[in-house]
Amino acid sequence: MTDSAPRALVTGGAGFIGSHLVDRLLADGRRVCVVDDLSTGSAGNVPSDVRFQRVDVCDLASLGEVFAAFRPDVVFHAAAQTDVRRSTREPDFDARVNVLGGLNVLRAAAAVGARRIVYASSAAVYGDPERLPVSEADPTRPISDYGASKLAFEHYLGAHAARGLIEHAVLRYANVYGPGQRADGEAGVVAIFARQMLAGEPVAIFGDGRKTRDYVYVSDVVEATIRAAAGPSGVVANIGWGREISDLELFRAVAAATGYAKGPTHAADRRGDIARISLDPAVARRTWDWRPSVPLGDGVRRVVEATKAKPELAR
Numbered sequence: 001m002t003d004s005a006p007r008a009l010v011t012g013g014a015g016f017i018g019s020h021l022v023d024r025l026l027a028d029g030r031r032v033c034v035v036d037d038l039s040t041g042s043a044g045n046v047p048s049d050v051r052f053q054r055v056d057v058c059d060l061a062s063l064g065e066v067f068a069a070f071r072p073d074v075v076f077h078a079a080a081q082t083d084v085r086r087s088t089r090e091p092d093f094d095a096r097v098n099v100l101g102g103l104n105v106l107r108a109a110a111a112v113g114a115r116r117i118v119y120a121s122s123a124a125v126y127g128d129p130e131r132l133p134v135s136e137a138d139p140t141r142p143i144s145d146y147g148a149s150k151l152a153f154e155h156y157l158g159a160h161a162a163r164g165l166i167e168h169a170v171l172r173y174a175n176v177y178g179p180g181q182r183a184d185g186e187a188g189v190v191a192i193f194a195r196q197m198l199a200g201e202p203v204a205i206f207g208d209g210r211k212t213r214d215y216v217y218v219s220d221v222v223e224a225t226i227r228a229a230a231g232p233s234g235v236v237a238n239i240g241w242g243r244e245i246s247d248l249e250l251f252r253a254v255a256a257a258t259g260y261a262k263g264p265t266h267a268a269d270r271r272g273d274i275a276r277i278s279l280d281p282a283v284a285r286r287t288w289d290w291r292p293s294v295p296l297g298d299g300v301r302r303v304v305e306a307t308k309a310k311p312e313l314a315r
């Protein structure tokens, strides 16, 4: 790797999506710096040829020093408080990390002349949509504090970009899944099912099994995120299949991959869960020629294989 290789800084690079992104950036020959406070991420996820800074994005002074020393061209902002339930229990903590922490990243990036921020936003900004698949032009009406904080930071990014301070791209990820995902994150259900089924434990579905989500494999998400670092600025794009998968269908897919023969147990529906979601990826297709490529069955099999190989990762 040469000293003049493009420099990418990844916040949250020790986490699930961030660590897959870091692997890809390294494979592309980038110099990479990871900023992560390890609150949910793991130092073991960070390769040794990466500059790793254990810094909380809420700490502007330390962040400023890291940015000044590394001088990134592109910043991928994936650090976040990602627990939807915690966001409604502790909205102030959620806002501190996702809004104020985001603002710190934005200011630190602009201060050192970084060209662009690529932001890992979420389908949670839509709340309970009126029509599916939901498009970027549809109303954003979050029903969780997490959705509200993720959306708020989209607006801060847009405001800074409008003043010419930095370029930006916003990717609204659907339910991302893949190897290395913890079982307690925003969309850890594939990881939870895989771990429980491999252990032969009972597997609970909340509600009647007809709730739907749009599951997108992590390598597809990384591909879109990399493409968003180039091309036009100011793009806001959904990253999903535009297809709904019900809890019962997901259960069957993981059961097929693990050889699990029992049926699901049913638990009471969790309050605040949206009933259905899928994200129309037309903007990503038009702008970056991006389409998801890993079908659910293949992706689930990869998660199951990874869980068998490293069961301790599926906490």
Ligand SMILES: NC(=O)c1ccc[n+]([C@@H]2O[C@H](COP(=O)([O-])OP(=O)(O)OC[C@H]3O[C@@H](n4cnc5c(N)ncnc54)[C@H](O)[C@@H]3O)[C@@H](O)[C@H]2O)c1
Pocket (backbone or CB within 6 Å): 011, 012, 013, 014, 015, 016, 017, 018, 035, 036, 037, 038, 039, 040, 041, 042, 055, 056, 057, 058, 077, 078, 079, 080, 081, 082, 097, 101, 120, 121, 122, 123, 150, 172, 173, 174, 175, 176, 177, 185, 186, 187
């Ligand atoms: N996983 C999904 O399905 C999904 C869906 C939509 C959006 N997203 C977004 O993608 C991003 C990555 O999510 P993930 O699933 O990889 O979650 P994750 O919890 O694995 O990763 C988040 C990372 O951020 C770090 N972090 C948290 N607070 C921090 C702080 N104050 N300072 C520095 N680092 C901090 C954590 O230690 C962790 O490594 C998040 O912004 C999330 O909102 C994820």
